[in-house]
Amino acid sequence: MTFPRFNLAAFETAHQDARHDMARALDHICRDTGFLVLEGHGVAPDVIADIWQAAEVFFAQNSRAKHAVAPPYQGYPYGYLGPDTEALARSKGEETPPDLKESFNGGPIKVPADACADAMGFCYQPTLWPDVPGFRAAWEAYYAAMEDLAARVMRAFAVALALPDDHFDPFIANPISALRALHYPATLDVPLDKQQRAGAHTDYGSLTILLPQPGGAGLQVQQDGAWVDVPTFEGAFVINIGDLMARWTADRWVSTLHRVVAKPGQPARQSLAFFHQPDWDAEIVPLDGSNAYPPVRSGPYLMGKFQATGV
Ligand SMILES: O=C(O)CCC(=O)C(=O)O
Ligand SMILES: [Fe+2]
Secondary structure (H helix, E strand, O other), X not given: OOOOEEEHHHHHHOOHHHHHHHHHHHHHHHHHOOEEEEEOOOOOHHHHHHHHHHHHHHHHOOHHHHHOOOOOOOOOOOEEEOOOOEOHHHHHOOOOOOOOOEEEEEOOOOOXXXXXXXXXXXXXXXXXXXXXXXXHHHHHHHHHHHHHHXXXXXXXXXXXXXXOOOOOHHHHOOEOOEEEEEEEOOOOOOOOXXXXXXXXXXXXXXXXXXXXXXXXXXXXXXXXXXXXXXXXXXXXXEEEEOHHHHHHOOOOOOOOOEEEOOOOOOOOEEEEEEEEOOXXXXXXXXXXXXXXXXXXXXXXXXXXXXXXXXX
């Protein structure tokens, strides 16, 4: 399969017929694989290089330094998760050994003044900043760039769904997205049975913006029962649809099962995943007017999903 690509800047500047054709192509991709390579994103190379390097420095620290920013209690959504703490396949009810990875997680930079108590107790808990020079500034700059980019992608999505381009704007005024830096240590031996770098799962939210290790292999999507490699392109992101968007579109669009495969002798791999999530109170009702799914609020929906993956 040739992996679908979409150029956001070309879409945004296209006129009438060309724009319509691109929107149709985007709709097809989201119905078919729900994964695409995003070009023309306009994120400044410095913003990417700075967070990439800050994450490398963070993960290169010893375990004690990393655990200094571990979640203070179980269920705290942010901080450092060491090896043996997460198995993503459990979100699909599959019992597997823990994923061969470690991660650092952070939440929204701005807290709205009227956030409710449940939101304050979950997604608006503070990000725990590691003692790595320049980390916080690099992280916040990248997070802000991802928030802007996700809003632009949501506009393209609206057009692809034959809606006004600002349709989603009121739902993503104060998004509760999370940013996750991932490090997959080099694999020496054969992993345990069913053990992966990231077990097969779907993402939870509206869309994910992934920056994979340049030239690195391992991310795979399931297509017709087979695992297909996702290619990496220098300077491009990988975008995928999450469960909430599939639900929003009444399953017109697919939230595709994916994993990061583990094999013996792999070099270390790093990636950054931005999980875009509409405002806590955004009510997600099927866009086609059907009753395919009852309404859910974005925040409680996310909280419910979050609980299943700890080991
Ligand atoms: O690291 C990657 O390439 C993908 C990770 C992923 O799918 C996730 O964390 O949800
Ligand atoms: Fe994922």
